[in-house]
Amino acid sequence: MKYLQLIRYKNLLLIALMQTLFHFAFLKNQTNFIALSDLQFILLILATLSIAAAGYIINDIEDQYTDSINKPEKQTIGVSINEDFAFYIYIALTVLGVGIGYYLSNLVGKNSFVGYFIIVSLLLYMYSTTLKRIPVLGNIIIALILASSVLIIGFFDLFPAMYSENFTSQMYLFSVLVDFSIFAFIINFIREMLKDVEDINGDYNADIHTLPVLIGAKRTLKIILGITLIAILLVIYYISVNFINSTIILIYSLLFILGPLLYFFIKVLSAKNKTDYKKLSTILKLIMLFGILSIAVIQLNFSIHV
DSSP: OHHHHHTTHHHHHHHHHHHHIIIIIIIHHHOSOOSSOHHHHHHHHHHHHHHHHHHHHHHHHHTHHHHHHHOGGGOOBTTTBOHHHHHHHHHHHHHHHHHHHHHHHHHTTOGGGHHHHHHHHHHHHHHHHTGGGSTTHHHHHHHHHHHHHHHHHHHHHTGGGOOTTTHHHHHHHHHHHHHHHHHHHHHHHHHHHHHHHHTHHHHHHTTOOOHHHHHOHHHHHHHHHHHHHHHHHHHHHHHHHHTTTOHHHHHHHIIIIIHHHHHHHHHHHHOOSHHHHHHHHHHHHHHHHHHHHHHHHHHHHOOOOO
16 A cells, blocks of 8 residues: 555546546547557556656655655655665656657657657656756646646547548647646646645755745735636636536536635635645545546537537
């Protein structure tokens, strides 16, 4: 169990679920032009999860001091798992992820796509060792990496199978991936900022200049409120444009995405301690989960063939 905690298996399961639904439940029902077979797509999921897991491990290795202050009960590196052994696992997972990425890139005839896996691996290492110390930038990078796990589906599934005859339909499907990646970016950016508020004491003692350390928790929460309001307005706009005539999708979106976002907004106003921040983080995870499940709801209730 300690190794599953080390790689944040719950977060990995969310990524795997999202990629699985987009490929098997959405894209395969919307187009006959998909570059990867089901088995090859499973390899893409494995590559994504390997690099993500490696990122969690290297971050824990670098965060041993802050974790001993912020969450000693959850600390594994240096407690139940040897640091050197954890580093070997990090290297193995990174090599596995990049290796599979290289194989798939050559398979679809897009050798340059391996650059994605290399760049993400480097960014995760740089984030853990350096970039997290730069206010907001570290939050943006992590949110972008998580959002890119949506876009990579389009790069491997849609682009290699794109021709002049199907260009419009393939690009439309890719635009759906872009929309979801924007949603994923905003939710994860909010969550990363919230985690900084929760970890303010450890970050301050470790001389990590996160936004809460620089301007305080209360002001950071006000910024989170502002970003959440933007997210709420974007969701309302997206629902009104795309789902206003589809009753089931409309109800689902209002109850399970917009509703929790509004609840999150209200709860931020009264958040004062770590317990409150953890509850808020859980709400964001649920919003992300409901967003992922909306892929299946949309496919079951609304065909968007172009």
